[in-house]
Amino acid sequence: MKKKHLLFALFCSGLLSCTAPTATQQLAGDILADQSFHTVDSMARAVIRSGFNAGSGYSQIWARDMNTFIEVACEESNPSDLRNAILLFFALQQPNDEMIDGYVLKTDFNWGDDHPYYSDAAPDHVAFKNTVETDQESSLIHIVGKYIRKTGDTSILNEVVAGRTVYDRMVGMIDYLMKERYNEQYGLLYGAMTTDWGDVQPNDDFGCDMNELSDPAIDVYDNAMFIIALDFMQEMTADNVDKTRWKELRQHIAANTRKHLWDEQRQKFIPHIYLEKSPIPEGFNELDVHYHGGTAIAIEAGLLSPEEIAVVNAQMLENVRLSGMPSIGLTLYPTYPEGFFRGGMSKPYIYQNGGDWTWFGGRMIQQLIANGMVKEAYEEVRPMIDRVIKNQGFYEWYGKGGVPSGSGHFKGSAGVLAKAIEMFNQWSEENK
Secondary structure, eight states, X not given: OHHHHHHHHHHHHHHHHHHSOOHHHHHHHHHHTOHHHHHHHHHHHHHHHTOSSSBTTBOSEEHHHHTXXXXXXXXXXXXXXXXXXXXXXXXXXXXXOOOOSEEEEGGGOOSOOSOOBOXXXXXXXXXXXXXXXXXXXXXXXXXXXXXHHHHOOGGGGGOEETTEEHHHHHHHHHHHHHHHSEETTTTEEOEEOOSTTOOOOSSSSSXXXXXXXXXXXXXXXXXXXXXXXXXXXXXXXXXHXXXXXXXXXXXXXXXXXXXXXXXTTTTEEOSOEESSOOOOOXXXXXXXXXXXXXXXXXXXXXXXXXXXXXXXXXXXXXXXXXXXXXXXXXXXXXXXXTTSSSGGGGSTXXXXXXXXXXXXXXXXXXXXXXXXXXXXXXXXXXHHHHHHHHHTSBOSEEOGGXXXXXXXXXXXXXXXXXXXXXXXXXXXXXXX
């Protein structure tokens, strides 16, 4: 009789051990049961359904913004309207194949801009571009690539806009970058000195146009964006000659990004290579500055190993702790010294000089999930989720103490969180 009891006890304990969830299953269950994810996802989709402009306070449609909510827009918007909004960018492409930042109806063009862009192919619109940046062409290629992945609508590549197909126009955009923004010495793209992915330079009051006050500089963000664009170009052509061209150019840019911008000793990307003089004031070591956004895009471009991703993520968390800012959306750390930039951005932790942007923090969360660091991603997304619910909106950026600032319904923030939540849920369904 005792033997039977012993066997029964052993059987029960074995049964229980077999049915107890693993740590992975527990995490998957927690994510799927997280009501705050459902709330934020629903809020994000409602914001994106409201139109393709960047957000409340912005009438303009920007390529760099649409790039981060295009996938959700494919699910939540009228397909014809979205397609037409994408095609309008190509109608406003310039004769030298330069791509604009964004566009607006002429009736809504009500701000001071010395360099508006026009096109006979889009007579009702005016376009604009912050020429200190070098991500506009890449951003639009990302948009088209993501649109095709989500909808399967490859016909957009053969759509003729002002006499040329969309694919042809994207080839022209790459040719423009290689002619106008490529540095032979380093084999990389350049722009003007800004903060990481930012589009404001320190030397003048407007700060958004490359001019005689600019400091030409190479950074990781522009080149990582270009690498991803070249990956999309390989996907979007059946022509083997083109495929080979995009693959070889991608390898060239990626190798030079690692060679010239990755700091092996510090295990981080250096902020800039200056092609002329450096604008950095004496006593400030820019090599100490961590660029969170460009690093996230570099991970997306496949430039870091799993071990390096873990290191840079730990650095981001330490930067958050040292700065007192709310999340890894922290643009950079340490901040540039007070007075280096003009206007409000002259102070630390304001706007692109150390402000906290979900728009890029959310992209780092996506990359943590994509690279198997789901537990870390779930912990690090928490402040971003909580502040959406607390403030009932997707603010553009946050200052010290988590103070919300800028547009209250910033579609870039909504888009990156909605995509991250979708990635969390997909992982959890596969691992529950």
